[in-house]
Amino acid sequence: MKxxxxxxxxxxxLLNALKSIFKTKDKRFLIAxxxxxxxxxSMLLVSWQSSExxxxxxxxxxxxxxxISLDELKALRSKRDAEQKKVLDKKKAxxxxxxxxxxxxxxxxxxxxxxxxxxKKKDQAKKKKDAKRKxxxxxxxxxxxxxxxxxxxxxxQKRDDERKDQERLEKxxxxxxxxxxxxxxxxxxxxxxxxxxxxxxxxxxERVAKELSRQxxxxxxxxxxxxxxxxxxxxxxxENQWHIPPKSAGLSVVLQIxxxxxxxLSGVRIVERSGVIAFDRSAERAVRGVRKYPVxxxxxLFEKNFRVFSxxxxxx
Numbered sequence: 001m002k003x004x005x006x007x008x009x010x011x012x013x014l015l016n017a018l019k020s021i022f023k024t025k026d027k028r029f030l031i032a033x034x035x036x037x038x039x040x041x042s043m044l045l046v047s048w049q050s051s052e053x054x055x056x057x058x059x060x061x062x063x064x065x066x067x068i069s070l071d072e073l074k075a076l077r078s079k080r081d082a083e084q085k086k087v088l089d090k091k092k093a094x095x096x097x098x099x100x101x102x103x104x105x106x107x108x109x110x111x112x113x114x115x116x117x118x119x120k121k122k123d124q125a126k127k128k129k130d131a132k133r134k135x136x137x138x139x140x141x142x143x144x145x146x147x148x149x150x151x152x153x154x155x156x157q158k159r160d161d162e163r164k165d166q167e168r169l170e171k172x173x174x175x176x177x178x179x180x181x182x183x184x185x186x187x188x189x190x191x192x193x194x195x196x197x198x199x200x201x202x203x204x205x206e207r208v209a210k211e212l213s214r215q216x217x218x219x220x221x222x223x224x225x226x227x228x229x230x231x232x233x234x235x236x237x238x239e240n241q242w243h244i245p246p247k248s249a250g251l252s253v254v255l256q257i258x259x260x261x262x263x264x265l266s267g268v269r270i271v272e273r274s275g276v277i278a279f280d281r282s283a284e285r286a287v288r289g290v291r292k293y294p295v296x297x298x299x300x301l302f303e304k305n306f307r308v309f310s311x312x313x314x315x316x
Contacts (some may be wrong), residue, residue, distance in 0.1 A: 015263065194246065202243050205316075210240065226296060227305050233294040235311060242286035245278045245316050252314035253280045255287055259306050263292040271310055283313045 059090035213236040234257075259265060268287045270280055295306050 006093045144185075160172075198243065199245060205244070206240060213240070227301065230294055230296055230306065231309075231311070234290075234306075237293060238286050238311075238313070239291035242313070243282055245276075245282055248276070248279050248315050251276055251279045252312055253283050253311055254312045255283060255309050256308065257287060258308050259293055259295060259302075261295065261302055263295045265290065265293065272312075286313075 251274040252272075253270060253274040256269050256271045257265070258267040265288060268284060270284065273280055293306075295302050
């Protein structure tokens, strides 16, 4: 009974609401009201079909219903529109906030991406710069290495050239010294041969001269005067000391001889030269080589003929 009474009450309210709807002149509001009441009616039908008993704690003794006027309906609609606008504004604000947040996030991501790209570009530029620097350093090292190798090669070549020049100079020096030594040895050999020959000739000449001198002295003692005898003795003594240079045939030299009464030589000088210095000096040395000359004991004879006199010397 209670459930049926409640259903009747709901139906009454529904009918009153439908009446108030049809009385309104705003079609949009009418359509909205119809849709709203259809929903309510559906809810009532569902509640009618429910098996569970509706428990009503208290039922009002009377139900008051009134008809809503157009102004009130407009006010309600305005309020609803304001609330809807408020909700829409809130949604728009939230959407705008979300959009702004999205834009900020997008901007942040773009900025982050730009920074990453910039960092990447900087890293790439740095890597490129480092690679270029390393390449330049490597190139410089290679250039320095090549220059060093070239310098070492040039220095080695220079040392080799200097060593070769030094070896060539030493070789030439050795060859020159060898030639000079051979020439000196040859000259020394020739001189020794000449000396031996000259010595043999001198010995033979001395032997012959001594023999002749002895014979001449014997003959002169008989044939020559006292002056000629002493002059012959002096000549013999000088010729015994005279080492005649080779190839002296046809030469002659005149010497002025100064003696002391004791027979010692006071001085000698060349009066007439032969034209060959070696020949002249050999005769002069022969005069100086006689330690003591034979001179007459008579002082007058000595002063007249043997104090100063000239004598010609020529090879026999």
